[in-house]
Amino acid sequence: MVQSDFPVRVPLVTEPMGVLKSLQTARRNVLEILPEIATRQPMVSGRTGKRWHMVMDPDALNTILRDKLADYPKSTVTKDLLRPAIGESLFIAEGQEWLWQRRTAAPSFSHRHVMALAPVMSAAAERAVQRLEAAAGKRAVNMFDEMVQTTFEVISDVTFSGDEGFDRDGVHHAIEAYIQSTAKISLGDMLGLPSWVPRLSRIRSGGALTDMQRVADEAIQRRRASGQPNAAPDLLDLLLAGADPESGRQMSTEELRDNLLTFIVAGHETTALSLSWALYLVAGDPRVQDLARAEAQSVLEDRVAGAEDVPNLPYIRQIVDEALRMYPPAALVSRTARKADRLCGREVRPGDTVMIPIYALHRNNLLWDDPDAFRPERFADRKAIRRYAYLPFGDGPRICIGASFAQTEAVIILATLLSRYRFDPVPGRDPKPVMILTLRPEGGVWLQPDVAKANQP
Structure with a gap:
């Protein structure tokens, strides 16, 4: 039986908050500043220091993310x-600076290259299975920590394969330290103060940041100096060889480093979160877990999943999609209006903050039936999902370049784990959805893996 308080939700705001209360709340969990009405309206506007709008209407989101991309x-x-x-990597750059980088990097994430890198995903899934053997049937495991380790192994192996001089643990810890120390909203941010006004926590993070960039620079320079790509080219090889098809421009060491760090951060954090929330959800719903395990065992027959198996694991993919709907890693994104506009019949002025609260969009009652319920089957027919109602990877020209990579990785790892183990929730240890930079399960995802149950018919 599914637990009555399952799945966990973010408590949304039912009364207006002033600037100071909004700041306190946002520093604890930025999603708790979202008004509950955002799950029942196409657009909500207000002022907290500066004018803002939250947009949940698919047509308006099409305007923001595609038709008038440069204006937002x-x-x-x-x-x-x-x-x-x-730096000014793909995630941050705008206009022509973004466009040439996108054209240069896009071929590295083609279907062919994702399939070629998939064995790295399968190997990491197998190592995760082996690590769980010691706990199976004996103790609970924090599957969030486990998935962070697994996905970081994947992204570091597909980025810097064979580079023994690359300090993977050092980069991992530096990334975590940077996120924890800098990603919380400050009073200056809430009041719209200019970027040159210092934010203390971001000043303090300089050491870890410098070390992370130095390690990445050294790895890139070693690869350049060797002049020899790996027998199976990794992401660094592909980007070193890449060039803008229109201008012929190639990335400098600094540009390579900034984009590789972007891919490392996004490439493991978001997939680890997707897998952690997916495991939490299936552990809380025995019916779904039984169906998923049956599919995985039928297809895999006691082996590790590979890229060739992904098309034959549709229910596992639906679980991943539903986990991304309920707990999108980038649960709130923000734009600044450059020009006057009208969205949903409402005035938008230059300088207004235009937020896309993806958490509220994915739970909007105008767009989803019973949106707080865990129902993987709602993705059985992807064509029935209205475009711009589901944005785990964004949409339009700036849709996440690594979306296919992340989805393939998540299905391979989740199918492999569910084929070997049954996961049960640990009473009293439900995760709390908290967003600082991404939507994380505060307290961890504590589950009990059990091999014996997994092998039952």
């Missing part, structure tokens, strides 16, 4: 949070 660049707050770590 990423917000200054978002750029100021991330620029010290990832």
Whole structure:
């Protein structure tokens, strides 16, 4: 039987909050500033220091993310949070600077290259299975920590394969330290103060950040100096060889480093979160878990999943899609309006903050039936999902370049785990959805893996 308080939700706001209360709330969990009405309206507007709008209407989102993309660049707050770590990389760059980088990097994430890198995903899934053997039937495991380790192994192996001089643990810890120390919203951010006004926590993060960039620079320079790509080219090889098909421009070491760090951060954090929430959801719903395990065991027959298996695992994919709907890693994104506009019949002025609260969009009652319920079957017919109602990877020209990579990785790892183990929730240890930079399960995802149950018919 599914638990009555399952799945866990973010408590949304039912009364207006002032600037200071909004700041306190946002520093604890930025999603708790979302008004509950955002799950029942196409658009909500207000003022907290500066004018803002939350947009949940698919037609208006089409305007923001595609038709008038240049009029709605990423917000200054978002750029100021991330620029010290990832520079003017694909995630931050705008206009022509973004366009040439996108053209250069896109071939590295083609279907052919994702399939070629998939064995790395399968190997990491097998190592995760082996690590769980010691716990199976004996103790609970924090599957969030386990998935972070697994996905970081994947992204570091597909990025810097064979580079023994690359300090993977050092980069991993530096990334985590940077996120924890810099990603919380400051009073200056809430009041719309210019970026040159210092934010203390971001000043303090300089050491870890410098070390992370130095390690990445050294790895890139070693690869350049060797002049020899790996027998099976990794992501660094592909980007080193890549060039803008229109201008012929190639990335400098600094540009390579900024984009590789972007891919490392996004490539493991978001997939680890997707898998952690998916495991939490299936553990809380025995019916879904039984169906998923039956599919995985039928297809895999006691082996590790590979890229060739992904098309034959539709229910596992539906679980991943539903986990991304309920707990999208990038649960709130923000834009700044450059020009006057009208969205949903409402005035938008230059300088207004235009937020896309993906958490509220994915739970909007105008767009989803029983949106707080865990129902993987709602993705059985993807064509029935209205475009711009489901944005785990964004949409339009700036849709996440690694979406196919992340989806393939998540299905391979989840199918492999569910084919070997049954996961049961640990009473009293439900995760709490908390967003700082991404939507994380605060407290961890504590589950009990059991091999014996997994092998029952």
